[in-house]
Amino acid sequence: MRRREFLTLPAKGFGGLVIYSLAGEPIRLEAQDGMVRVPLRFFTEAEAKAVAAACERIFPADENGPGASDANVIVYIDRQLAGPYGHDKYRYTKEPWIESVPEHGDQGKATPRDAYREGIPTLGADFAELPPEEQDARLLKIEDSAFFDLLRDHTLEGMFSDPLHGGNQQMVGWRLVGYPGPVMSYRYEIEEYHGKPYRREPKSLEQMVGHDVVGWEDEPV
Numbered sequence: 001m002r003r004r005e006f007l008t009l010p011a012k013g014f015g016g017l018v019i020y021s022l023a024g025e026p027i028r029l030e031a032q033d034g035m036v037r038v039p040l041r042f043f044t045e046a047e048a049k050a051v052a053a054a055c056e057r058i059f060p061a062d063e064n065g066p067g068a069s070d071a072n073v074i075v076y077i078d079r080q081l082a083g084p085y086g087h088d089k090y091r092y093t094k095e096p097w098i099e100s101v102p103e104h105g106d107q108g109k110a111t112p113r114d115a116y117r118e119g120i121p122t123l124g125a126d127f128a129e130l131p132p133e134e135q136d137a138r139l140l141k142i143e144d145s146a147f148f149d150l151l152r153d154h155t156l157e158g159m160f161s162d163p164l165h166g167g168n169q170q171m172v173g174w175r176l177v178g179y180p181g182p183v184m185s186y187r188y189e190i191e192e193y194h195g196k197p198y199r200r201e202p203k204s205l206e207q208m209v210g211h212d213v214v215g216w217e218d219e220p221v
Helices: 045-058 073-082 112-123 132-142 146-160 169-177 205-209
Strands: 006-010 018-020 026-028 035-039
Touching: 006 045, 006 073, 045 073, 045 112, 045 132, 045 146, 073 112, 073 146, 112 132, 112 146, 132 146, 146 169
Parallel strands: none
Antiparallel strands: 006 035, 018 026
16 A cells, blocks of 8 residues: 655635545645645646646636636546546456447446556656646647547536536636536526526525535545
8 A cells, every 4th residue: 555645736726615524534724824735636747747737738727717726626537536437447448459430438448547657757757847838838749649538528517517426626717617516406597597597606506405415536536
C-alpha cells in the first residue's frame, strides 16, 4: 500500500464536500478560509497537480466565469478513478480489444486508471510549473490521443456534474450556464415565469431531497 498523499487547495471551495479519513470514515467539510489538504484516493500529489493544470487549460477561468480549478475538477477525477468506474467494474473487458465505431463505446483493454497512468507522463514532469502558453503547446501535441479525449470528457463532467461527486463545487458550473439543478417539476413556475427569463439559485441533489446521497464512486470496488 502506498503512502497516503494529499493535494492542498483553497478551503472556500469545499463547503459541504465529503472526504474520507484513512480509516474510511466520511468527514463533511464546511466552507472556511485558508487552505485545506484534501486526501487523494488515486493520484500522487505530483500527478494531481499536473492533471489539475491540464484541466484548467481545457476549461480556463476568464472574464466569462470560473474554470476547472474553481470547480475542483481534480477532486472529481481522483474520486472517479479510485472507484468502480476507474477499475472498469461495469464495463465488459474481455477480448477481443479492437478499434471500433464510437457508437460501440470503448473497446480497448486499458481501464480509465491505466489510461491516466500511461497518459500523464506525456504531459511532462514539469507541466504544472509551465506558463499557460507552453502548457497549451504540450496539450496540442497530444490532442489526438485517447488520453486527451478522456481528460477533456472528465474535465467537463467535473465542471457540470452534481457536487456530490466532488466537482462543480459551490455549483459554479451550474451558475455559469444558468442550470437550476435536478428540479423534479416546473409546474409551479410556468405561470410565474411565463414570458420571462427563468433565473434561480441552483440546488444540488442533496439539497433537493433533503439528505445525504452516496455517489457511485463511493460504492465498493
